[in-house]
Amino acid sequence: MTTLSRSTLFWQRQLLILLALAVFFVALVLPFCMAVLWSLVDPSTPWAYPAVLPPVLSLRRWVEIWTTSALPQAMYNSYTLAACVSILTLLLAMPTAYAFGRMEFPGKAVAQMLTLVPLILPGFVSAIFFSALLIELGLYSRFLGILIGHTVGLLPYAIRLLSVSFSMVRQDLIDAARDLGASRMVVFRTAYLPVLKPGLLAALIIVFILSIEEFAISYIVGAPDFTTVPTILYSYLGYNFIRPNAAAVSLILVVPNVLLMLIAERLLKSADPAVMTGKG
């Protein structure tokens, strides 16, 4: 009786796994394959109903987008912006994360709640009225405007990630280093840095990705002349829906970010202090 129910349970589970795989295939793998195919459609022979597959495949679209559209400029904008945003965000987040991760003080819980406020304000509300604020203040640099907007919007993530890293630094290591007469710098290098490093890198990568992906502020504050990768993608999805171009830009937006995110996740997993110090 028990063996029977155990084997039914086993088959039930296998069936559910198969179902999950099927859903994943239809919901994610297939749409991405379609995007890859669309980006490879040769401009000379369109892919039209009833052809199941594109008649001619070529890389000409990719070359065309790269040489004739604003994509290289948008990528340059996105990546420089993201680099500045991630460094600035991390510098601002570090002291606050230290306080959250290693100190007890009255009002800590309230302060932690307050850092999360940007996450619940609707993106387009903050984008549109941030742009009103910029007009009011007379700040017309689009780069600077977006830089400020992204930094504030992404601070919550950096503070949260780094607080966890700071709280994982072991007090006994700090004390030991101090007892042995280490200077502040040496204490930081030996007790803090090894534990903080993966968290710092992960936070840097995550903020970098989120800045590249941010759309509302880039679109509203940057319009019409400052383009980023998501705003370029949007321009191909709007009134003039250019499918092959949208497919190519989608891949440019997703693939590097997924690879970076996998690295960040690996870093966060390795951030266990027991692994790093060899002590349980």
Added chain:
Amino acid sequence: MKRQRLTPYLLLLPGLFPIVAFMSLVVGMAVSQSIGYFNFAGDDRFSLEFWEGMLSQNQFWRVFWYSARIAILSSLISVMLAYPVALWLRRPFPGSDLISAMIKAPLLVHGLVAAFLFVNFISFQGFLNVALVKLGLIDRPIRMQNDSYAIGVVILQVWKNMPLAFLVITGSVRAIGDDILDAARDLGAGSLARLRRVILPLTLRALQAALILIFIGAAGDWSFQVVAGPTNIQSMAQFMHRVQSDNAAHGWNEAAVVAVMLMALSLFGSLTLAGLMQLIVRRMGR
């Protein structure tokens, strides 16, 4: 001594101050523009005309309830799909890591990319139409894009937010100790009773958090609506943006009214939904 007590607050400044300053300035800007201050056209003076004008428009209320409906449907469906999966994956088994990773994958896909993939999938030339024709289910491709019931928008919202709900719920489902469940079983609770009286109450907070997060995101949606939504109605964010850019003289003021109403919808709508969930879970636990 005094300096030491001040240290944590000084450390908070670089991270917390920009957030608090930015948020209060942005929200303050929206509220004051809605009542006639910080005008870009004309003099500043207190006035409720923009509120009266906007709230008496039928179109505004259609947009408001449309966004509310999308937000309710998206958050409820996402949570309802994520909950059983999180329960299923509570205890690891061969293949469970792979399934978790597959479920979380949409988190890495940009919203606009997701919208593009979806539109491409269901379009006239898309995979779905071709497959249906080849299977002989339909004679010729049908138009599914920008459907007027906003089914496409809800599908996209669920696609993107179900992983988020899954993440939030998984944490709390895994935190339920086996001893509690064993104790309930020893006391004669069947699997349904265990779900109603033990698991649901213990995961209520996570359920509420997921509902609130998804509700706020979906109520303020712009991208999914613009790319895949119905063309005969707008979402709150889309409406706000259009009012701001189209209505020359008082566009900002009217958009500010929409913004304040959107913030109110996000806040009160999500809290109401969370409260209702609490009521339902309590009632089921009886």
